[in-house]
Amino acid sequence: MLTGDNMDIPGINILRSEQFTNKVIETINKIVKELGKKIKFMHVCGTHEHTISKYGLRTLLPKEVEVLSGPGCPVCICPAADIDKAIELGKRDDTIITTFGDMIRVPATNISLAELKAKGADIRIVYGPNDAVKIAKENSDKEVIFFAIGFETTVPLIGYEIQSGPPSNFSVICAHKLIPAALELLMSQSQLRIDGFISPGHVSTIIGLKPYEIFSQAYRIPNVISGFEPNDVLLSILMLLKQVRDKKYETFNEYSRVVKPEGNKIAQKIMEEVFEPVSSPWRGIGRVNEGGLVIREKYKEFDAEKKFNVKIEKSQDIPPGCSCHLVMVGKLYPYECKLFRKECTPIHPVGPCMVSMEGTCSIYFKYHSDDNN
Numbered sequence: 001m002l003t004g005d006n007m008d009i010p011g012i013n014i015l016r017s018e019q020f021t022n023k024v025i026e027t028i029n030k031i032v033k034e035l036g037k038k039i040k041f042m043h044v045c046g047t048h049e050h051t052i053s054k055y056g057l058r059t060l061l062p063k064e065v066e067v068l069s070g071p072g073c074p075v076c077i078c079p080a081a082d083i084d085k086a087i088e089l090g091k092r093d094d095t096i097i098t099t100f101g102d103m104i105r106v107p108a109t110n111i112s113l114a115e116l117k118a119k120g121a122d123i124r125i126v127y128g129p130n131d132a133v134k135i136a137k138e139n140s141d142k143e144v145i146f147f148a149i150g151f152e153t154t155v156p157l158i159g160y161e162i163q164s165g166p167p168s169n170f171s172v173i174c175a176h177k178l179i180p181a182a183l184e185l186l187m188s189q190s191q192l193r194i195d196g197f198i199s200p201g202h203v204s205t206i207i208g209l210k211p212y213e214i215f216s217q218a219y220r221i222p223n224v225i226s227g228f229e230p231n232d233v234l235l236s237i238l239m240l241l242k243q244v245r246d247k248k249y250e251t252f253n254e255y256s257r258v259v260k261p262e263g264n265k266i267a268q269k270i271m272e273e274v275f276e277p278v279s280s281p282w283r284g285i286g287r288v289n290e291g292g293l294v295i296r297e298k299y300k301e302f303d304a305e306k307k308f309n310v311k312i313e314k315s316q317d318i319p320p321g322c323s324c325h326l327v328m329v330g331k332l333y334p335y336e337c338k339l340f341r342k343e344c345t346p347i348h349p350v351g352p353c354m355v356s357m358e359g360t361c362s363i364y365f366k367y368h369s370d371d372n373n
Contacts, residue, residue, distance in 0.1 A: 011257075012229075012257065015229055015231045015232065015235075016229065016231065020231055021060075021230070021231055021234065024231065024234045024235055024238055025060055025061075025234065027238055028061065028062065028065070028234070028237060028238050028241060029062055031238070031241045031242060031245050032062045032064050032065060032241065033062075034245060035064075035241070035244065035245055037064065038064045038065075038066065039064060039065050039066070039195050039196075039241065039244060040066045040068060040192070040193055040194055040195050041065070041066070041067050041068070041194070041195060041196045041197070041198060041237060041240055042067070042068040042069075042070045042186065042192070042194050042196075042197055042198070042330055043067065043068075043069065043070060043072060043197070043198035043199075043200075043226075043233075044070040044071060044072040044179060044182065044183065044186075044197065044198075044199065044200060045072035045198070045199075045200035045201075045202075045203075045358075046072045046073040046076075046356065046357075046358020046359065046360070046363070047072075047200070047202070047228050047358060048072065048198060048200065048226065048228065048233060049069045049072065049358070049360055049363050050357065050358065050363055051228055051229070051230055051232075051233055052067060052069075052233060053363045053364065053366075053367040053368060054363075054367055055230040056367075057230060057233055057234060060234070061237070065237065065241075067198075067237070068192070068194070068330030069327070069330060069360045070182075070186060070328070070329065070330055071182055071186075071282060071284070071285055071328040071329065072200065072358065073328075073352075073353065073356050073358040073359045073360070074149050074150045074151055074154075074177065074358075075100075075102045075103055075106055075149065075352060075355055075356040075358065075359065076106075076283065076284070076324065076328060076352040076353050076355070076356065076358075076359050076360075077177060077282045077283045077284065077285065077328065077352075078103070078106065078149050078175050078177075078283055078352070079175070079281045079282070079283045079315070079317060080107075080108045080109045080283065080315040080316055080317045081109075081281070081312045081315040082147075082149075082173060082175040083103075083106060083108035083109075083112070083113065083147075084108050084109050084110075084312045084315050085173055085304075085305065085310045085311075085312055086099070086113060086145070086147045086173055087108060087110075087111065087113060087116050088310055088312070089143075089145055089173075089304065089308060089310055090113065090116050090117075090121040090122070090123055091116070091121060092143075094141070094142055094143055095122065095142060095143045095144075095145060096122045096123075096124060096135060096139060096142050096143070096144045096145070097113065097121070097122065097123045097124070097145050097147060098123075098124045098125075098126045098131070098132040098135060098144060098145065098146050098147065099113070099123075099125065099126070099146065099147035099148075099149070100125065100126070100127075100149065100150075101125045102355055102356040102357070103147060103149055104117065104123055104125065105349065105355050106349075106352050106355050106356075107319065107349060107350065107351065107352065107355075108315070109312075109314070109315045109316045113147075122142075126146075128157055129146050129148065129157055129158045129161045129172075130157075130161060132144055132146040132161075132170065133161050133166045133167070133170055136166060136167045136169050136170035137167055139169070140167070140169060142169065143169050143171070143308075144169055144170050144171075145170075145171050145172070145173060145304045146158070146170070146171070146172050146173070147172075147173045147175065148172050148173060148174050148175060148176060149175045149176065150176060150177075151176070151177055151178070151179050151200070151203050152176075152178060152179060152203045152206045152207050152271070153202045153203055153205070153206060154176070155176050155206070155267075155271050155275065155293065156206065156264075156266075156267035156270045156271055158172060158174075158176075158274075159270040159271055159273065159274035159275060160270055162274050162295070162299050162302050163270060163273065163274060163299075166302065168301070170302065171301075171302050171303065171304035171307050171308075172295065172302055172303065172304055173304045173305060174275070174292075174293055174294055174295050174303065174305075175292075176275070176292060176293040177280065177282060177288075177291055177292050177293075178277060178290065178291055178292065178293065179199070179200065179203050179207075180207070180211040180212060180214075181277075181288050181289060181290045181291040182282060182285070182288055182291055183197055183199070183212075183215060183223075184214070184215075184289075185285065185286075185288050185289075185291070186329065186330075187215070187219055187221060192329070192330055192331070194221065194330075195221075195222070195240070195244055196221060196222040196223065196224070196240035196243065196244065197215065197221065197222075197223045197224070198224055198226045198233065198236050198237070198240070199212060199223055199224065199225045199226065200225075200226075201225055201226055201227045201228060201232075201255040201258060201259055204225045204253075204255065204259045204263065205258055205259050205260075205263065205264060206263055206264050206267045206268065206271075207263045207268070208259070208260060208261055208262045208263025208264075208268075209225065209251050209253060209259075209261045209262075209263075210261075210262075210263075212225070212251045213251050215251070216249040216250045216251050217249075220249045221249060222239075222240050222243035222244060222249050222250065222251075222252075223250075223251045223252070224236040224239045224240050224251075224252045224253075224254050225251070225252070225253045225254060225255050225259055226254050226255055227254060227255040227257070227258065232254060232255065235254055236254045239252050239254060271293075273296075274295065274296060274299055275293040275294065275295060275296060276293065276294060276296050277290040277291075277292070277293055278290065278292055278293065278294050279291065279292075280292025280293075283317045283318075283324075283325075283328075283352060284317060284318060284324050284325030284326075284327075284328045284329070284352075285325070285328060285329060318351065319350055319351060321338060321339050321343075321350070322337070322339060322344070322350050322351035323336070323337035323338075323339070323340075323351070324337075324351035324352055324353040324354075324361070327353050327360050327361060328353065328360070333364070334353070334360055334361040334364040334365070334368075335364060335368065335369075337361070339351070340361060340364075340365070341365065344361070345365065346362055346365055346366075349362075
């Protein structure tokens with residue numbers, strides 16, 4: 001519990017208590033008053049934004065503390081060119097394209113996978129890559145392609161299926177992205193002036209704490225790995241504020257009930273065996289050094305891009321008038337986009353941030369009025 005400035009991470013029952021909430025807010029206000037300046041933190045997780053918006057956490061914070069929403073939605077930051085590759089392969093008579101649910105509705109350069117499905121293509125929503133492998137086994141006369149997106153959380157699942165020797169008619173479009181590399185890029189955005197990061201707990205269950213340590217050690221930016229309860233987020237903000245006040249920059253693990261310092265060694269081994277990091281484009285952000293993954297040469301027969309030699313010469317990430325690229329790096333709030341709630345809605349999304357339940361625009365559409373954050 002919190003006692004003055006001393007802070008221990010509580011158990012789940014205490015974490016969910018109103019008394020604990022009040023104590024955290026009281027301590028936040030005390031530290032902000034001591035600091036006497038504006039503070040800007042950023043999270044990079046759509047689930048964190050969902051928690052913050054659904055429970056109105058920003059309204060509990062003093063006006064001096066701003067919490068920005070970063071590029072934490074894997075559906076949103078998937079480049080249009082990668083979706084275009086899936087669309088090109090989906091036009092063939094001998095293919096079945098499989099992917100996660102939200103992905104089929106994301107606008108690409110010309111059409112979405114959902115629109116291609118409406119035209120008769122065999123596009124199927126699956127819960128995971130094991131479902132895609134099962135489809136491949138059941139349809140030996142078809143090429144089954146899994147469109148793999150997501151951060152480090154989902155990578156080991158795909159890696160395990162590739163390692164396990166799937167049927168020869170199974171392959172993967174690898175569009176995975178890596179969170180720590182994106183944080184480093186965001187720190188270069190001088191106009192943002194980020195004072196600290198709230199990092200995603202689910203990614204951290206895989207990679208542990210070490211990949212984040214460069215931010216505190218080399219860049220002197222505090223970082224807290226946070227869980228997803230409302231009080232997890234508030235406590236993480238408090239932990240960041242304490243570091244700013246004390247000028248002690250570390251990587252703290254607020255989500256220690258789930259995240260271990262070393263992460264998941266088995267999952268890490270699978271990732272390293274099957275994939276290698278590369279410079280990779282993030283939609284709306286640009287090319288991120290070692291920000292993505294490709295399938296290693298050892299497993300190239302399961303790399304759909306190499307197997308079918310599919311290439312996209314020209315693509316369009318952000319449609320005219322859309323501000324998703326600014327929303328994803330915290331430069332605009334969704335209601336500041338001229339298309340928000342007008343041409344762009346969850347039913348008719350113009351940009352990628354309006355599609356997924358983890359997309360910032362979709363969250364703001366559901367939980368905010370047009371003129372407040």
